[in-house]
Amino acid sequence: MKKVILILGLAFFLLSCTNDDNYITIYGKVEREVNGEGIANQTVSLTIGQAHGSGPYGSYTTIIENRLVTTDSNGNFSISAKRVDRMFVEVFKSQDDNYSTFELKSFNPRDNIILKVNKFLKFKIFVKNANPFDSNDGINIDFFSGNKQSFRTKIENFGAENTKYPEEILPGGGIIGGSEEASWGGVNVNSIVYYNVPENADTHKIYWIKAKKSIVTSGFTLEIPFQENQINEFHVDY
CATH class of the missing domain: 2.60.40.1120 (Carboxypeptidase-like, regulatory domain)
Known part of the structure; x- marks a missing residue:
């Protein structure tokens, strides 16, 4: 009986080793x-x-x-x-x-x-037409993070809607999906734009193109200060 148990135990051990070798x-x-x-x-x-x-x-x-x-x-x-x-x-x-x-x-x-x-740093950018002139006022913004790509995650509008493009059905078939921009026109611009920015980005600025009094200008903000574990707020008033 002991020999049978020993043989069965040895066979089980060899089978286990064989199975381990297969994985x-x-x-x-x-x-x-x-x-x-x-x-x-x-x-x-x-x-x-x-x-x-x-x-x-x-x-x-x-x-x-x-x-x-x-x-x-x-x-x-x-x-x-x-x-x-x-x-x-x-x-x-x-x-x-x-x-x-x-x-x-x-x-x-x-x-x-x-x-x-890379962990994402969180930015909350307030955009407001603080000195409205006329309905031709306009602004377009984007987050500039150097050679690293940032991602716009959401836009909230409390005044004029941001620019949106509906999906387009092509004549030969197929569809171009809809899209939107962080851009606005008119006097009542009051919005918030949210961005995810990778922590290895080497700069943190907003690039803007602005139209006011029929004059178009563009530029960058100063470097935006930030903390890693909080939502970092910044205001673009124009």
Whole structure:
């Protein structure tokens, strides 16, 4: 009886080792680029594939599986995947309201995968026609953040509506989607524009084009002061 138990135990151990050899654990982390701080509750998309054919990258690939994972309190994630020859993993994290995107990139599944993203600084820009002249008054603004892209997230109007373009149906078929601008005309301009700006931006200014008394001028504001963990307000009165 003892021999039977010993044999069964040995067989189970060998089977477990064999199963472990057929799988690989893929490890990764989402962190802030500026300081390496791990970011919790980030959704990461992983595509596990296999290269086929000649050459270092193969002549074609097949997809084994697609997975979604969520980072833990330290920004880490891991998944177990079936091990195959010449496997690779493509990783992507979409942009949300607080952190930038991590563009699709391919990794060796044996690497420790690091996804570097940037936290968004929040700006709330008040725009008001403080000295109205006539209905030809106008202004257009945009956030200037140097070589880093900022994102306008919302416009609130308490006076005139901002400029909006409806969707357009093309003659040959297809549609051009509607859009809007942070621009206004007339004397009753009183609005708020919200921006997300990546924390690695090297400048924080508003670029403006203004029409007043039939004269069009343009320029930049001074550098806008900001705090990381608050909504930073700035007024553009014209």
